[in-house]
Amino acid sequence: MSAPAPSDLPPSGRPGDLPVLLPFALADARPAARLRPAHLWLLCGLAVIALPAWAQGGAAVLSPLEVVIKWAPLLLTGFAFNVAISLMAMAIGTAAGVGLGLAMLAEGRVLPRVAWCVTQVFRNLPWLVLLFFVMFLVPFQVTVFGVRVPLPDWLKATFGFSLPVMANVAEIVRGAVRSVPDTQWEAAESLAFSRRQTMWRIILPQCAKRMLPPWMNVYALIAMATVQASIVGVTEMLTLTAQVHAAEGGRPELFAPLYGFALLCFFLYCYPIDRFTAALERRFETR
Amino acid sequence: MIEAVQAWFQRLYETTGFNFTVFYDPYDWDRYVAGLRMTLLLALSTILASLVIGAVGALVQSGPSRLLRGLVNGFVVVFRNTPPLVQIFFFYFGLGTLLPDVRTADGLRAPILNNVQWAILSLSLFAGAFNVEIFRSGIEAVPKTTIEAAEALGYTRFKAYRHVVLPLALRVCLPALNNNLINLLKTTTLAYAIAVPETLYAVKQIWSESQNVLEMMLVLLVTYAFLVGVLVWIMHRWERALRIPGYGR
Numbered sequence: 001m002s003a004p005a006p007s008d009l010p011p012s013g014r015p016g017d018l019p020v021l022l023p024f025a026l027a028d029a030r031p032a033a034r035l036r037p038a039h040l041w042l043l044c045g046l047a048v049i050a051l052p053a054w055a056q057g058g059a060a061v062l063s064p065l066e067v068v069i070k071w072a073p074l075l076l077t078g079f080a081f082n083v084a085i086s087l088m089a090m091a092i093g094t095a096a097g098v099g100l101g102l103a104m105l106a107e108g109r110v111l112p113r114v115a116w117c118v119t120q121v122f123r124n125l126p127w128l129v130l131l132f133f134v135m136f137l138v139p140f141q142v143t144v145f146g147v148r149v150p151l152p153d154w155l156k157a158t159f160g161f162s163l164p165v166m167a168n169v170a171e172i173v174r175g176a177v178r179s180v181p182d183t184q185w186e187a188a189e190s191l192a193f194s195r196r197q198t199m200w201r202i203i204l205p206q207c208a209k210r211m212l213p214p215w216m217n218v219y220a221l222i223a224m225a226t227v228q229a230s231i232v233g234v235t236e237m238l239t240l241t242a243q244v245h246a247a248e249g250g251r252p253e254l255f256a257p258l259y260g261f262a263l264l265c266f267f268l269y270c271y272p273i274d275r276f277t278a279a280l281e282r283r284f285e286t287r
Numbered sequence: 288m289i290e291a292v293q294a295w296f297q298r299l300y301e302t303t304g305f306n307f308t309v310f311y312d313p314y315d316w317d318r319y320v321a322g323l324r325m326t327l328l329l330a331l332s333t334i335l336a337s338l339v340i341g342a343v344g345a346l347v348q349s350g351p352s353r354l355l356r357g358l359v360n361g362f363v364v365v366f367r368n369t370p371p372l373v374q375i376f377f378f379y380f381g382l383g384t385l386l387p388d389v390r391t392a393d394g395l396r397a398p399i400l401n402n403v404q405w406a407i408l409s410l411s412l413f414a415g416a417f418n419v420e421i422f423r424s425g426i427e428a429v430p431k432t433t434i435e436a437a438e439a440l441g442y443t444r445f446k447a448y449r450h451v452v453l454p455l456a457l458r459v460c461l462p463a464l465n466n467n468l469i470n471l472l473k474t475t476t477l478a479y480a481i482a483v484p485e486t487l488y489a490v491k492q493i494w495s496e497s498q499n500v501l502e503m504m505l506v507l508l509v510t511y512a513f514l515v516g517v518l519v520w521i522m523h524r525w526e527r528a529l530r531i532p533g534y535g536r
Binding site (some may be wrong): 021022023024121124125126127128129132133134137146173182220224226227228230231238252253255256257258259262264266267270271274 | 367373385
């Protein structure tokens, strides 16, 4: 038995034909998987039962669970630092991205081309490569009007993360503005709005709603990407995790619980964002 | 030809100070090419493995078993919402040290999976989780009547999935799949963190020995721009080749 060749399928559009395909929607109305509080308690219970099972080395050696609990405050401080970096990168990146997105939509020939190139470059380079770029090519201090301003590594990392955010936000802005019907522009023009007024008072307010879900997606991605800062030497959660592991004697069985704790922290932070984004998408769905 | 290129870059260094060691020093060139080869190996193997994971996961997700469905859902949710770097560390350090060692022919102890294999495994699972979602959305775009028609023709569930549903679903979800695979290619740089000698790792080694950070950064930029560009081009050609005649566009 063989598959029908694509060309055998009836062309759609004639009345009476069955649909060849239904509309494709990545974020559909029915969530694929939903965690309920019960699942979480189940996980915690599993951890409580499973983790002490390793503790067979006598009273002097802490069990993996005890190690995690002992160092949790420090690790959570590191996690808070990750969140802070992601928030700052998102703020800088959004401000720059809106500007870049508007530049791509500008009239004229040179500006949109240049903005498009910048967007493509920063969108298509790996985030880690961009981070290396900023970390190695930006000096550790700059002199502005004779005043030395030190640039600590976390600030440079924040800047490094805001570059891909900028490019992604620019694409979101461009897509959202393009999705507004042309008639809106024409109506604004007939009411004697200037181009700038039309953009800021008519088009962008309508876009804000459409831009919110993808913007939040970008935020979840950047929050998860901040751990990459540990590779270039910024002290954040993963760096602290490695240090805690060393401080506890470098026992190999501690790796899984410690990195598992990091996974759990990010999961508890990003999963609600993901669900909220999906809920917003369903709510703003315009048919 | 090669000598001329080497001489040109050597002269560029002597006259302007731009030190592109990779283009005149055979040792650096070999390291760079080895890194490029490793990146290609990582990218190709993870793309193929993640496609398989996505297809199987989507099949199971539309299947009758509640337990399997729940497991796949849990896998997707966890891998989508945790940082890939932490996943790699968890697999390589956490699980890698818990697994028993094997003895090599020389009597040395060696882990069952080395860092390259762990990187391939964890990156495939990461991208596979996204692919499950993408394929599932594609499968939902196939009308029930088509599946019923296949059943009426005597297809089994698996055969109908393989010959009717998947080919149609693949065509609808290709744009989303493109994005994810390009993202996967970019994510392969994370293997750097567990010392997999891929392009970023090789380039970093070269610049720390030759003190030519700026030049190697440019080489790195062009390399990844080229790799992503090639992948985008291939996927677009594939998309055009698989286009359903008479549907959309």
